[in-house]
Amino acid sequence: MRIITLVMGIAALALAGCGQQVIGPKSDQKSSVTADNNYVDQSTPWTSGDKASWEKTIKLRSQGQNDYVRSKSL
């Protein structure tokens, strides 16, 4: 582990020296793009990539953190 770190450290410095430093993050998918797995919450589906419908789902979900909503007496 130490050696790997050492090598990486030197590599980073070396790269910086010759101007081939990697700058800037890779591009990332928007959060509204549905995760490609079977863990997605199916109870309030949204259109993948569609910001407005995803925001609606998220807003509804946040009410799970609001105990006042559930505790109003009948």
Next chain:
Amino acid sequence: MSIVKKSGETTRTAGGGHLVHSLKRAVASRMPTLDRRAFLRRSGIGAGAGLAASQLSLIRPAMAAEGAPTTDGKGKVEVKRTVCTHCSVGCAIDAVVENGVWTRHEPVFDSPINLGAHCAKGAAIREHGHGDHRLRYPMKLVNGKYTRLSWDVALTEITNQMKDIQKTSGPDSLFMVASSKSNNEQGYLLRKFMAFMGTNNCDHQARICHSTTVAGVANTWGYGAMTNSYNDMRNSKSAIYIGSNAAEAHPVSMLHMLAAKEAGCKMIVVDPRYTRTAAKADQYVRLRSGTDVAFLFGLCYHIFKNGWEDKAYIDDRVWGMNKVKDEVMAKWNPQNVEEVTGVPEAEMYQAAHTLAHNRPGTIVWCMGQTQHTIGNNMTRASCILQLALGNVGKEGGGANIFRGHDNVQGVTDLGPNPDSLPGYYGLAEGSWKHFCRVWNTSFDDMKARFADGMMGAKGTTVSRWIDAVLEKKENIAQANPVKGLFFWGHAPNSQTRGLDMKRAMDALDLLVVVDPYPTATAAMAAMQTEGTVNPNRAVYLLPASTQFECSGSVTASNRSLQWREKVIDPLFESLPDHVIMQAIADKMGFGDEMSKNHTMLTTKFAGKEWREPQIESILEEINKGLWTIGYTGQSPDRLKAHMRNMHLFDVRTLRARAGVDKETGYDMSGDYFGLPWPCWGNPDMKHPGSPNLYQPSRSVMDGGSPFRARFGVEKDGESLLAADGSSTPGADIQMGYPEFSHEILKKLGWWDELTPDEKVAAEGKNWKTDLSGGMVRVIMKNHGCHPYGNARARTIVWNFPDPIPVHREPLYGNRPDLIAKYPTYDDFKSHWRLPTLYKSIQDKNIADGVPAAFPLVLTSGRLVEYEGGGEETRSNKWLAELQQENFVEIHPSAAAARGLRHGETVWLSTPTGARIKLQTLVTNRVPLDTVFVPFHFSGWWQGKDIVDSYPEGTAPIVRGDAVNTATTYGYDSVTMMQESKTTVCQVAKA
């Protein structure tokens, strides 16, 4: 007090203000958090060796073994709904399983009990799917090391020894330390198992938890359980916590309490320590440890003096309050109260005023009240306070006792108790006959299993098993001392007198641990000390599965039953408890008879096939037999439907709006969540459960009830039945009435409402022994009356050592002046089969100068990150990282007087001669003369790490000295509860 300088708005201040500066300092010194316990964390870093982060990616999931199922999210994903295993709140969990591997954990917002919330333990629950430190296969202690055995060999050897012990010493020489973490079906089966073993020597954690509550409260008004619920506290206008640190022991209960507080509830917290719960109080009262009776009666003094008691309520529903009032006014004036408790009159008055002017109010207590020699007095004083205020049987009122382990309520209700068959039926011959009918077995054969005269004799307790081993034979009320012992799902370090426990473990012939983890028992048994070890001793470890590897019902503190689905198959070679029980029963020769009524499955575990009594069929037998507490209506189908439809249940009332279960068509309208017991009658009578006990404002078929007629119909010329007009709505009998029997039914002319079959079953029986349920049906459905009668709560328990609760100083105290004024009991010759000492110990302590040599009061309690004995939670890396060292909280002045600084290592010593090594945590939480040590640690022995005494690879990540290695003798005068909350010690630099 706000944490940022108050201004009209939050503005960006230069440098970010006080809090941010503190954080900057924190970051600079690499502290993960700012709390004082965290300062101690760094010194335990060795514990993290082997778990250090990889340098490169930082996130590396556990490397899947070759051939292990893929868990990349693309496989088959199922959601299993279960319930947390760590406390009695009963937080629901959606366990997400992919290809049989537990990969994710989602909150169950729909649960009316926890609304998705979890504490540190619940949020870390998924570690149960890894079980890195689990006991993987059966083991035996051979030449000081644990070596692997096959199940066959282990069970054969163990049962041969059990039979041997039964033959040579008698059935009472085997003791079962059983578990409050079994589900209901396993707990019930174990009680049946012990009956077939011919002994009542079985007990579980409730003994050292709320046994004094159950005895005290049941003897006041009928049942010894939480009367209302965590949810119902949202309706409270005031709440007094005395001896409860709910913020650490029942964190999610605070969700309901803090919402109530926001709505105006006045919260009072009474505790020797300024706990995290106290930090949320409107009024905090610092109380001297062990003086609860004086405090509670001190409140009653002000209530009576100002005429704040609820006179109408007392006239209708309470017996004996006049005599209690006389005693309170005579003994507990403000001066005496202050002398004993340390609480000045102004604070007492303020608390009493708040409670009197903010009703309904609730009282919460836990170990702070229960774990004393006078625990039963304290719990009864709490009941008396609530009766005086008229708070019992009201929404927002009641006695809300928070139970401990996840199923301690259930196992107390129907499990391995030494003094009762399931359902609090007791051990009288009539009760045995009832259960032999339920179990479909011969009463005479059952009786023959017991030693002569022992069938009705209550067994000894978890808190005293060590004396049942070590005490002289002639002093024990059974044929011979205990020779063989099972630790079945119970830790050793939660009981006092660790030094004596080690001696007892070394003296046994047979010691068997049945647990998912080896537990400190394995290490304690294996470790070498100066004492001699019985050369014939055999020690076995049997791996049990956790509650996530089987299904079953569990009863939360509020008496609601929840059904757990099985999340994953048993890990390694572990077996679920009920399968192990069946296997042992089969080898002992009574397996078939014991499980006669159960559906038997053949299931594959640990590579071979085993007989498994089907869990649902066990619950169905429970439904057929437990009439006393109404465990009859909670059928598996009803419970499962509730779990599938949690969203239908209201958070404030726990009641379902209209709703039909899609899967079965069952209509949940009107049900209370989890059908909290008592849920009367057969399942098809559809009783909704009882959310709040003793609430006469509701009709009986609506969950209402009066106080139980349990103590006779009159005493000292006064009626013990409720006054006229205080019956439940719609009851055909509007005055007080006794419990029902076949004779009363006949007298009233209701007998002919029974069907012919019901008449056959009910003839000669009462409401508790009528297996048809017909009597209950007729009484409740047809006539709106309550089968257990309509009586008064009694404030004087004439059959207890102190009929009116009395304050007595603990056996080990640092106030000789008060010990002289309020001495303890005279010694008991035989209490739960053993001589039990009081006065001789207290007197000897004074004579030996104990108060001067050990001037600090030692109290112990909980941390939020760990549970119970702690081996399970300290093996969970996500929890273990948060609390790496055991510590002692000590006041700055007491620390200064001993030359101690925060973070230094000290020896804490007690009159037992034991000493334990701890880190110092200097804090104002504790008063000047009291120190606090958490009780969750084990794995060290008097300063020495005993990691090598564990089976290879199973020692918990975090280990430390157990406070109970050093704690002292002292037991409740009714239940044998241990006095762990108040003893004495000295602390010195190591």
Next chain:
Amino acid sequence: MAQMKFICDTERCIECNGCVTACKAEHDVPWGVNRRRVVTINDGEVGAEKSISVACMHCSDAPCMAVCPVQCFYRTDEGVVLHDKDVCIGCGYCSYACPFGAPQFPQSSTFGMRGKMDKCTFCAGGPEENGSQAEYEKYGRNRLSEGKLPACAEMCSTKALLGGDGDVISDIFRTRVTMRQSNGKEAGANLFGWGTAYGGKPA
């Protein structure tokens, strides 16, 4: 446009560490790295003790982003501040810049190398395909793309910690504050860190 934020209601936080272990379990965060911590002020002082849960605030003008020499940080449309571990050189500047102590490193080794910075991602993963195994291994779960909110906030024992659209959670919080004020309780209205993280008055 939803801007994701955290609020920790100090009147409800009981220092139960549920948020801490929820995060640990959800992302399998290794020993020694603490994306979320609970800070307690005036520990043990009668009448003065308060606790607050702290992780990355996902600041509007994030100092970590400003000082990073290799610019490995980026902000999503919802204001979540994330970073690319493949670009990170482990210099530690972000850790010094952050007023909340969010950036975490494993134990230092020789030459002061820290390894890749790790921090709270608002359960939004990182620059890998949403919900993929690669994203899980480097950054943890991406709950946002699964239609969920951060595990810490969703599991908080007393719903002290709120996490989600700033407008929505401010609303939830404000309702409680108003309740407390109208019932004579300490309002606990101060939103810890909002001034520092988002500038000016909170929503």
